[in-house]
Amino acid sequence: MDGPGLVRRVVGGVLAVAVCGALSGFSGGAERVASARDRPAVPEAPAVVRRVSAPAGGTVSWGRRVLAGVGAPGVVGPAGMGHPVRETVIKKKDPCARAKCVALTFDDGPMGSTGRLLGILAGRRVRATFFLVGQNVVKDPETVRRESAAGHEIANHSYTHADLGRLPEGKAVEEVTRTQDAIRLASGVTPVLLRPPYGSTDKRLASIARRMGLAQILWTVDPLDWSDRDTDAVERRVMKSVRPGSVVLMHDIHATTVAAVPRIIDRLAARGYTFVTVTELFGGDLEPGGKYVRREP
Template identity: 60%
Template sequence: MAALVVLVALAACGEAPDREHTRAVADVPVLVRPMVYREPDPETRRGLGPDGRPDLCVRAKCVALTFDDGPMEHTERLLEILARYDALATFFVVGKMVEEFPDVVRKEVAAGHEIANHSWDHSDLASLSAEGVTAQIQRTQDAILRQSGYRSVLLRPPYGSSNERVAKVAASFGLPEIIWAVDPMDWRDRSSSLVTRRVLSETRPGGVVLMHDIHATTVDAVPAILEGLAAKGYRFVTVSRLFQGTVLKPGHQYRERKTSVAR
């Protein structure tokens, strides 16, 4: 019942224009993630990321597929599809749903996907006080860590709605705001073929693609999206991998590689 209530709320918030339309686990080890914010150094300038690994996306055509609002009932099928195509993605999860489907989040982590913060209950953060924004982010950070052992290093405000107050709170958590370059409107148009066409026609190298794993039609579209983009030479990477050679500053917004909007 709790999942149904949240799903109805998420579906209802897809009507605003220009928005994203849309048990404690004692034995789970904490995954140490590389810090997001680092000053540029010679290694980075030589084409290495801050973690010392080669920056794949300097030469390869990379795209970051992102899925919002889950986990929910369709997410496990999505994970099976991604595994079949050896594709990685980033899941911007809602804290309430992490508590509702903790096993699914663990499967996301085990498969190598990235988990990121999408607020506690999909509230419009720009409409909240600083204390309200802090609670939304903190509760979700805690839920992700408690249920999966994963430390999230990215934030996506619901609807992409942010302001100076949200940016300041995000910065206090050390979180950059990841928005998107491609929105296939899967929250509004429940047509797999239409969603597929939009993603294939609008995706560019370095782009971040917004989708929602709460919709069956979106999950249905993923095989064709993966096949179509792979045929164009794209590599499917997490958001952090996409921006590996870039300094992501907490509180700043990023829509695609090398594009940042400071507040």
Template identity: 55%
Template sequence: MDGPNLVRRGAAAVLAAAICGGLSTLAPSAGRVEFAVAQRNGPSPSEAPEPARKPPPDCTRAKCVALTFDDGPAASTGELLDILAARRVKATFFLIGKNVAEYPELVRREHEAGHEIADHSYSHANLGRASKKKIVSELTRTQDAIRQASGVTPTMLRPPYGSTSRRLSEITREMGLAQVLWTVDPQDWDSRDTEDVERRVLAAAKPGYIVLMHDIHRTTVKAVPKIIDRLAAEGYVFVTVSELFGRRLTPGKEYVQLNSGEPQGLP
């Protein structure tokens, strides 16, 4: 009886070896199938590369215009950010420090959306007529408020009322702030009329110009869609102030518009 048992045990061993061998030959094939599926489907979302940011245009060649908004943030700023996002337009916001303290979440949203953030004093003070102590206080408090809200330290100032002075130029140079004024002013703070704002901006805009508006006025915010759409139809490209000049601006210097890549100082 030992003979047949030995034969049976030997046959079983051969069969087991054959099965194991078959599995070992299948395993690499399964791995190749999984790899092929992974290649076909591409990397997982967490591994997918981020899309490259489109470089800003050369504004000495393109029809660039910089839309800028003063005195915010305010309740109407959120609506403006929605409008800009829908049209993929970047703008520059000159912020009032006390409003930054009231609406820090809007400042963060401006920064996260890729807009440029700048200083417009803490209380909309007339810096051109202010003492050195007043100027330093207004600018420092605003810089601190913006930095606390967004993590950004502005490198540009728009003096309220466009009021500047030799003293302000010296202080802004020391503080690393360029002075940015404007070329187009629809006086939206006065008319509070949406169609009037549209008409004035569209009539005055030219390549290299800086447009001044106020996002604290809903009538102005409502004018922005038509302004963007009409100018875009005419071939204009919308840029931030820094992109307009193609470089970081010189602290203390005054900028009004782009002219062959060079800043235009006030008379």
């Protein structure tokens, strides 16, 4: 074998090995890129919702955990998950923390004059709280649906307007339960407020309300509209007694009371009052079984 031929064959072999090695390396790199691209994404951590204690001002805060990037400020990992998350806080506003609020409440309906009252409230963009008698709900479920659809708060006032504080426990439970069921069937709403008729309550009823998830709501201002069917007297007594944080008791079953509502709303609005539901008045911070009369400044 001649020398030049041998040299050409050796050089050719070296080049072939080098080219193959390069191709092999390129192929491996492409394989690694494909692996990174096709790798399944890390599953997102499920949302976790928790309640945060309300501060002294009454604002209710809620926390929600959401997926965040690794290394983001404040990132933590929930126990047992291995997923990086960041905690954010969503605050539920308390409209009465600074505003002059008043809650207008109406008992004993629905009745024939309730429809007129709903029109008055709608025209002035005022929301109220209706404490309903269960047997009246059964007779007129459509009005209950109207109340709920308009954004008013629907609450329990017993089934037959019974004196719950004097009834045997079984009867009191039946009165409250039947009303809860009637309201839920009529409107889809489950009340969280109970107003005992006549304001009659005791430790036993408080225990029943606690078990059923109902806060007991009494009142601050009573214009005695049920006794004196006098529109001017109702207006005068409300305006004389109302203060920021008041719960005003009226009865939409009396046409004389409904006639006083437009002037009451207009005069209170002129004094800078904001009209809210009972739950809004107390910033959503109502304990089942507790008894509430007014919101303190």
